[in-house]
Structures are given as C-alpha cells and as structure tokens.
Amino acid sequence: MDKGSEDMITGCDLLLKGNVVLTDKVIENGYVAIRDGSVVAVGAGAVPDAKEVEDYSGSYILPGAIDAQVHSRSQKGQEGFAWSTRSAAAGGVTTVVDMPYDDGQLICDGVSVRDKAAEGEREARVDFALYGTCHPEVGPAKVGEMVEAGVCSFKFSTFGTHPERFPRIPPQTLYACFAEVARYGLAAGVHNENHEMVMAEIEKIKAAGITDYRAHGMSRPEITETLAMAEIYETGVATGCPAHVVHCSVGRGYEMCAAYQKQGYETSIECCIHYLTLNEEEHVAKLGGKAKINPPVRPAAEVEKLWTHLAAGNVTMISTDHVSWSEDRKTDPDMFKNASGVPGLEAIYALLLKGLKERGLPFTWAARLLAENPANHFRLSHRKGAIRVGRDADIVVMAQKPGPYDAAASGHNIVGWSPYQGINLPYRPVATYVRGQKVFDGVDVLAEPGNGTFVAPLRGSQA
Known part of the structure; x- marks a missing residue:
C-alpha cells in the first residue's frame, strides 16, 4: 500500500475503486483514497473508510493528463x-x-503573465500553467520577471509564423535567451522548423502551381525539422539550458534527442497526438486544411516510426498542440491559406489508449507520457503528475465504451469539427477529478469557470 501514515487513511472524503494505473504497474481491483483534494492512499485489498465511494470496477483509474501544449487564445x-x-x-x-x-x-513580460494568470483564474475549469516567451527585439531582458510571475517554461521558435504574434528568434538571440533561462533552472521549448528553408520551399511549391493537400507537407520536408533541432539542441549544450523540442513529426528527430541524452545532455522531445493518429495519405488527403499542422502530418510509414520510438522510450511526453480555429480558417481549397493547428483536448486520452491497445503496449505508458513526465519537465511534480500520496487528486476514469468520436455531439467544444471525427475509440472518460472534485461525469462538465487554479513551478530551494 502506498500511504503516508496510518492516521492518513482514516476519515477520507472520497474513495475511487477500479484498476489503478501507475507509471510502473496496474493495480487490479485497487483503490485511491482522497482527502482535502490530495491522494492519501493507493492500494488494494481492505479499503479505507470514506464519506463517499465511487465504484469504477472494470475501468481504468489514471492520473489526469497535463497537456503540455495548448493555445487557448490564438x-x-x-x-x-x-x-x-x-x-x-x-x-x-x-x-x-x-x-x-x-x-x-x-x-x-511579467505584466502580461500576471494578467493572463488572472484571466485564467476567472475562466478556467481545470488547473493551468503558463509558458512565457521573449520578443526578438527585447531578447532575454524580461525572463527574470516572467519567472517571478510564475511561468513554468519558455517557448521560442526557429520559424516566424507572424512577426509579432509568433516571431522567429534568430540564433544569437536564442542563445542569449537560453543562457538566461538556464539561470532559473527551467527548460526552453522551441518550435522546430528552419525558417529560411521553409520559406524557400513554399515559394518553390507555389511556383509549381501545387496548392492542394500535398502542398503543406511538400513545403516542409523532414530536413526542415531536423536542421532546426540541431540548432536547438546545440544551443542547449552551449548554454547548459535544458533544451526541449515541442513537437516532432519525424523519426530522425527522436534519434537525435536520444543521442544527446546518451552524451549526458538534458534534452527532451514531445510528440503530439496527431502525429501518432493521423497520416498524410488517408487523413490529410481527405481533410485538407482541417489536418494542416506545423510541422505537417507525415506519411503512414513515418507514423509507425514514431510508435517504434515511443515503445523504445524515446518520447518524453505527448500533447495536443490544441487550437480551435473557426471553421472558415480551415476550409480553403488552397492549403497555404489555412491556419495551422487542430483541437484535441477532448480526445487525447482516448486516442492514446486506442493506440497503446492496438500495439500491445501497457497503459502505464499513458501515465508517464501524459502525466508524470510533463509534471517533471515543467517542475510541477510537487503537486501534479501522478496518483501518489501527497499529490493533487487529479484523476481520469477511462471505461470501455467503444464508438466513433463526434466533436459536435458532446457540446464541450467551441467548434464542431475535428480531424479525429469518426475515429472509433475503444475507451472514453466517464469521470474526471481535479483536486478530488468531480469536474466531468461522463456526459456533462460540472466545473464552472473559475474552478481552475494557476499552478507555478517550484523554484530554487523550494524544489
């Protein structure tokens, strides 16, 4: 039994019963005991007394996901x-x-971080953490005040989507920013596409008159990712800053990250759920702009390479890169005119469990890739990331309820479209708990705006 002391497992507020998925094992017919919003015991056999018992026998009790990459206000x-x-x-x-x-x-800067945190405290239904970034004309000057305001990491880009909203950070400025971030013990995450090469390839594909679904992938060949990744990881090596690639769609990128890790450097790499689920031949060809993402969704053969790397332990974490563009920004016949990015928060857990089941991989991978590893990466493991005594009771219950995904039917998405529309999902969330409070009952979201809290990382002597 995982417990702190005998008195900790008396007088519990809530007891959840089911198959408890930890990072290293599944406790069949186990339980999780919760008091004051925290886990106080995990085990099997005789159960602690509790004011309320929820019996999810036959279902999986997993740690709630920490989605490492969400764009709520794009x-x-x-x-x-x-x-x-x-x-x-x-x-x-x-x-x-x-x-x-x-x-x-x-x-x-510090003001914008605090303003956004305050907005989140008013609106969020689940807990949230925040990235900060640097303006290319300002460089690292504001890093310290953003750390003080509570950011859990910093995000940069080697590609310039927009000069103000999503700017490219040139190599010399990236180096300076990494060096400053390293002083605070946080990681630097980077969008990994080589700007010059992508821009040249786009012009080449446009000149050839190709604007259909093929255009996006053709304009961003694999080397545009790996060239950028070399810059990112070498900058981390030179500055001592933990270097993180926030999304990688090609197998070669995971080989690169693993090689740096073997050399003793603190590198990490993130795989978005769309790269494990969608492929160019089947999904991009059918969906067009609704499957346009940067970097692009790759051919099926590349998707299988990513699953091989996942099984080998070369994937640090899995995220959605969630953004809910209005449908008019995703349906232009000219692929270049569509916005990049897709919604995925409602489907990420179910999609990952589907993939793990189909490939015979244990669900413990989900506990690591969606919870423990992100918590460690963002320095949030003092509260988040595991079904463990002392941690927040952030939990999802996944039941075997096969059926096709319908983004519009649930009513929990601001858009009615999804690249995952119609995919058959063997498991569905039937309950979600945040700090021991049920926020979703399998049908309705119960949490109101303002239920979520801003989570800041431990720093320095606190860690």
Missing part, C-alpha cells in the same frame, strides 16, 4: 480558457499548459 473572440478547459475536463486533461502566442498579445 484567435481573438474565439475560444479562451472557459472553452479550452471545458474540452480538457471532458477529455481527462486536468492541467493545461498554455502557450504564450495569444492573438493581440505576446506573453513576454
């Missing part, structure tokens, strides 16, 4: 925290880590 007047965290609660995501590229405001 389109002004569109989604926001109230809707993104509603989708999160319905999908078993109990903490969202929100990106700093908001429409109309780059989150690049």
Whole structure:
C-alpha cells in the first residue's frame, strides 16, 4: 500500500475503486483514497473508510493528463480558457499548459503573465500553467520577471509564423535567451522548423502551381525539422539550458534527442497526438486544411516510426498542440491559406489508449507520457503528475465504451469539427477529478469557470 501514515487513511472524503494505473504497474481491483483534494492512499485489498465511494470496477483509474501544449487564445473572440478547459475536463486533461502566442498579445513580460494568470483564474475549469516567451527585439531582458510571475517554461521558435504574434528568434538571440533561462533552472521549448528553408520551399511549391493537400507537407520536408533541432539542441549544450523540442513529426528527430541524452545532455522531445493518429495519405488527403499542422502530418510509414520510438522510450511526453480555429480558417481549397493547428483536448486520452491497445503496449505508458513526465519537465511534480500520496487528486476514469468520436455531439467544444471525427475509440472518460472534485461525469462538465487554479513551478530551494 502506498500511504503516508496510518492516521492518513482514516476519515477520507472520497474513495475511487477500479484498476489503478501507475507509471510502473496496474493495480487490479485497487483503490485511491482522497482527502482535502490530495491522494492519501493507493492500494488494494481492505479499503479505507470514506464519506463517499465511487465504484469504477472494470475501468481504468489514471492520473489526469497535463497537456503540455495548448493555445487557448490564438484567435481573438474565439475560444479562451472557459472553452479550452471545458474540452480538457471532458477529455481527462486536468492541467493545461498554455502557450504564450495569444492573438493581440505576446506573453513576454511579467505584466502580461500576471494578467493572463488572472484571466485564467476567472475562466478556467481545470488547473493551468503558463509558458512565457521573449520578443526578438527585447531578447532575454524580461525572463527574470516572467519567472517571478510564475511561468513554468519558455517557448521560442526557429520559424516566424507572424512577426509579432509568433516571431522567429534568430540564433544569437536564442542563445542569449537560453543562457538566461538556464539561470532559473527551467527548460526552453522551441518550435522546430528552419525558417529560411521553409520559406524557400513554399515559394518553390507555389511556383509549381501545387496548392492542394500535398502542398503543406511538400513545403516542409523532414530536413526542415531536423536542421532546426540541431540548432536547438546545440544551443542547449552551449548554454547548459535544458533544451526541449515541442513537437516532432519525424523519426530522425527522436534519434537525435536520444543521442544527446546518451552524451549526458538534458534534452527532451514531445510528440503530439496527431502525429501518432493521423497520416498524410488517408487523413490529410481527405481533410485538407482541417489536418494542416506545423510541422505537417507525415506519411503512414513515418507514423509507425514514431510508435517504434515511443515503445523504445524515446518520447518524453505527448500533447495536443490544441487550437480551435473557426471553421472558415480551415476550409480553403488552397492549403497555404489555412491556419495551422487542430483541437484535441477532448480526445487525447482516448486516442492514446486506442493506440497503446492496438500495439500491445501497457497503459502505464499513458501515465508517464501524459502525466508524470510533463509534471517533471515543467517542475510541477510537487503537486501534479501522478496518483501518489501527497499529490493533487487529479484523476481520469477511462471505461470501455467503444464508438466513433463526434466533436459536435458532446457540446464541450467551441467548434464542431475535428480531424479525429469518426475515429472509433475503444475507451472514453466517464469521470474526471481535479483536486478530488468531480469536474466531468461522463456526459456533462460540472466545473464552472473559475474552478481552475494557476499552478507555478517550484523554484530554487523550494524544489
């Protein structure tokens, strides 16, 4: 039994019964005991007394997901925290880590971090953490004040999507920013596409008159990712800053990360759920702009390479890169004119369990890739990331309820479209708990805006 002391397992508020999935094993017919929002015991056999018992026998009790990459405010007047965290609660995501590229405001100083945290405290239904970034003309000057305001990591980009909202950080400035971030013990995450090569390839494909679904992948060949990754990891080596690639769609990238790790460097790499689920031949060809993502969804053969790396332990964490663009920004016949990114918060847990089941991999991988590893990476493991005594009781219950995914039917998404529409999911969330409070009951999201809290990392002597 995982417990702190005998008196800790008396007078519990809530007891959950079912197959408890930890990072190293599954406790069949186990239980999780909760008091004052925290886990106080995990085990099997005789159960502690509790005011309330929820029996989920036959279902899986897993740690709530920490989605490492969410864009709640990418389109002004569109989604926001109230809707993104509603989708999160319905999908078993109990903490969202929100990106700093908001429409109309780059989150690049202490004031903007505090303002965004305050907005999240008013609107979020589940807990949230925040990324900060640096303006290319300012460089690392504001890093310290953003750390003081509570950011859990910093995000940069080697590709310039937009000069103000999503700017490219040139190599010399990236180096300076990494060096400053390293002083605070946080990681630097980077969007990994080589700007010059992508821009040249786009012009080449346009000149050839190719604008259909093939255009996006052709304009961003694999080397555009790996060239950028070499820059990112070498910058980490030179500065001593933990270097993180926030999404990688090609197998070669995972080989690179593993090689740096073997050399003793603190590198990490993230795989988005769409790279494990979708492929170019089947899904991009059918969905067009609704499957446009940066970096692109790759051919099926590359998808299988990613699963091989996952099974080998070369994937650090899995995220959604969630963004709910309005449908008019995803349906232009000219692939180049569509916005990049897709919603995924409601589906991430179910999609990952589907993939693990189909490949004979244990569900313990989900506990590591969706919870423990992100918590460690963002320095949130003092509260988040595991079904463990002393941690927040952030939990999702996944039941075997096969059926096709329908993004519009649930009512928990601000958009009615999804690249995962119609995919048959063997497991569904039937309950989500944040700090021991049920926020989703399998049908309805119960948490109101303002239920979520801002989670900051431990720093320095606190860690």
